[in-house]
Amino acid sequence: MDLAWFLLLAPLAASIAILLNLHRKPNYAIGASVGSASVCFLTALAVATGAVKAPTPFEWISVPGLTVDIGMILDPLSKGMLLVVTGVGLLVHIFSIGYMAHDPSRGRFFGGLSIFMFSMTGIVLADNLIMLFLFWEGVGLSSYLLIGFWYEKESAAQAANKAFVCNRIADFGFMLGIITFWWIMGTVSVDPQILGQCYAKASMPQFSSTLQEWGAAQTLILHPGGISAHSAELVTLMVVALFCGCIGKSAMFPLHVWLPDAMEGPTPVSALIHAATMVAAGVYMLCRIYPILALSQAGMFLIACTGCFTAIFAALIAVQQNDIKRILAYSTLSQLGYMVMAVGCGGPDAAMFHLTTHAFFKALLFLAAGSVIHALHEEQDIWKMGGLWNKIPLTFWTFAIGMIALSGVPPFAGFFSKDYILTVAYTYGHGFYWVGVVTAFLTAFYMTRLVAVAFFGPPRTDAAKHPHESPPVMTVPLVILAVLSVIGGWGVYEFGIQSYYHNWSLDVLRDDGISYQAPAEISSAVPSGFVFFGILLSAFLYVNTASDPLNIPVLARKFYIDEFYDNVLVVLQQICANIVAWFDSWILEGLILRGAAYLSAGLGELLRLFQTGSLQTYAYIFTLGGGILIYITLFAH
């Protein structure tokens, strides 16, 4: 057997074992789960070094016109992502041992983590969209289970539902996108070479002409893959529909609302799933199918705009939040916006670069926040902290490194990737660049605010006076992530991501004039200047304050999006409910069911009449039926 299958089998086996039996024995469950994560990481290392090759795919579904394999793509893109997922995943597993030590149902928690690892590696490795979609739903499921882990808490259960519903809505669009993709391309493969061929085929002149006749479309329904007869509109539609998947999973505006609420889950989950990996799956998916996205200029523009808007929108909200995890959640939204913007601007490599560095420092920030929360006995409000910096020094220093890396201070990891994205954005459109710079300023501002309020100043509550540092099982992962956050920007791009996009036939995509050399008129000094300004301004405002000097309700209330949804949804729900009720009582119940019921009840009555022993009737029906059948077949024509 190919060793690479361990990437999927190990976490799957662990999750099944925990589901069936081990959830009652937490220590065994932890062993199974952490063990499987270690196996995953080691296999990923072997894969990344090339020691383990991609296994032969096996046929999963084969019907005429559509063959779906379960197979793996192991190219630099997936290898890099795989290392991030399994590496951060393993660290979070280890951290969770300490964090969840006192939770009675931690067996279930680790089962959820294993389901997540299984699904997430599946997404990363998937060699076709159907398989990707399947695992996509798998991470959705594990995310639902883990957000609602403390299901006895009303808010957690509701947050889990919200996440699930938002993702369902988006996945519907994604599914349409996949179907359209199959229809146009005649394949669901995401193999880079096949996608390159599709790109080349689709770029031919007749492709972009408008759809000539609907008759051609009709034949296409039966014979997918007739790529030449499609209009640019259809391709744009496909790109937008595929992007819908990313909107849901990566929580882009307007479906971003689920991610901040998802912080109801345990903090390690927030770190792994809702910051470092799962929410980045949308970005990864976009990078995976990038040649297809590049077919539609309009689609790319929409992607860039959505990312750009989400970036600054979420950063603004983060400025006025008080819950440590919510600030980080909005920061995640903002950074995801950055990545999506990078894809839209034509820089998937920049997006993957930022995804990687972001995974390090955002996982670090969340885990460190978890350590703080743990130290303060489940206190999450930053205004009830203060003065922690010398009481829990290890947590403080790692958190500070994460904060500096996220803000984009040179030479930490975030600086390089953010700078690269800004360069790409500049070449695509100056507007995107400036929004990005302002977002960087805001990021530095709210992160400094968080550190200043939570770690400096006088302790504001009793709990903050006597915190206790977390055990090594929690701090060691913090240190490892902190090291990665410092050095992550130096080698990742050159060794991993760049080679992917250069090995690949992306040259085709780049002849539209986008150059990746930084234009002479911008320099890293501009955004860095804004970042330093943000840090200083925020430090000036927030060090040693007892309450927030800024008070901007519209930001604190998150632009009233939740209220808007709630109200609109209530009205919409009423209307829908009324329509459905009418349909149910008159059409379904009245016409179809009653009709069918009368018909069948009549037949039932007929049978029931003779049930008391009048067997003759059965025999009569039997013989009569035979007679009529013979008559119809032989003579009635």
Next chain:
Amino acid sequence: MLSSAYVPYLAPEMLLTVWAMLLLLADAFLSLTPRAMAALSLAGILSATLLTLGFNTTPLLYWGGLCSWDGAAKFYHVFFLAVAALVTWMADDVQKPVRSGASEFIILPLFTTAGLMLLSSANDFMLLFVALELVTISFYILVAYQRRSVIALEAGVKYLILGALSSAFLVMGVAYIFGLTGTTLFTSTTPGVDSIANHFHNDFPVGVAFGLLLVLTGIGFKIAMVPFHSWAPDVYEGAPNSITAFLSVGSKAGGLIMLIRVVLGVFDHSTAAAIWIPALSIGAILSLILGNLAAIPQRNLKRLLGYSSIGHSGFILVAIIAASATLTGTAYTQSPNDLTGQVAVAAYLVTYLLATFTAFIVLAVLERRLPGLEIHHLAGLSQRSPLLAAAFALSLISMAGVPPMSGFIAKFYVVLVAWNKGLYTLLGFTIFAAVAALYYYLGPIKTMYWSEPLDEAPIRVERTTRHVLVILMILLVLTGFWAQSISILVHNAVIGKGVPAASAVAVNKEPRRKQRGIADSE
């Protein structure tokens, strides 16, 4: 070709029969517990299975031409043995109340299975009849086994009399075919029919057509095709659960392989197809409609499954019609991955086996507390026993054909083959029936999960039952999820270019008469 050297193919049937007789003797002289009896019986089934699996699938005739061996025969042999194993296990382990003279209840299925296996390789109308009677007569006893129950007795009597009636039809049909062609061998029937046809202006002889339709009537009874279905709900309700499952899966599959052998093996040329395709189409449509609609108002769960079983026959009949070589259409190339009607039938039966046994095991466990189980008894089952509720829900969802359950794949195959052969009218009814069926399959699920339990007491499920249920559930999901697994299972078995007679049939010299009937009205 007709050499006794091929007798080994008969060995599994012989083994089962001899083993069953030995067990009957042992029961008379030794005092064996039902458990020991079941274990011995299972051992017999297991050895027969191993024996069968050892055979290859090269088509050939044996036993003086009375039997034919091919991929289909092997597949159905194993299928029936699997059914028998489940039935035997259920009889002993799940339904403890059926205890009076329990050994016969465990031994008789062995005879039934031997009969079913013989059916699946029969190449002669007389052997077909004898095998069928072996099956039916042992069923008469099994159905009425709980002889203190009025419902069981009523079911037994109904099954006996209607079964006898259907046998009469069948034997009369065979007589007609024999009288006109002078042979009962499948292999020589087709040339016989051809030679008569040459005397009658190349028309299909009406006498043979009459005989064929009578045979179809007899088979229609076995598979509960409307209008020969009337026994099904009553008998399903009255028989012990394991026997209901046996009837519903084993006996039905027996009827279907019979039908495949007769219509696809002997009568698959254009003039004969003009007779049986319309007849089966009518039967299929009626079964689809009546089976699925009449299930809606049912309260009793076994009756509900009885009607649902009628509906399933309709689905399978569509696949059999689509398997006819006389229908052209966008046939796919003759690669080993062909999806043909026969593959669809086999796939459907496998998924149906999984779902039906899951359902009846759950019902058997529940009926030990509540005889005459109705839907409202299921209220809150998910709280009383999550495992039973989940198993029953999965099996119903699978029967309804909801993806990604294994039943979906089966229905998908049926729709696909019907579409490929251009059977649009049948396709319309199929889809209508599939949608209508959702309603009554989801009803019990709703009751299990969203109704308050009448009785809070948890239901304890024994260890073995639990394990079997879990395995069946995993298979239900797995075969649906990894659709290819069913194809792999079924392909080698059925594609093995079954029915050696079919090759002889292919040469049909007459000018193609325009076919009529529902099947090709498009």
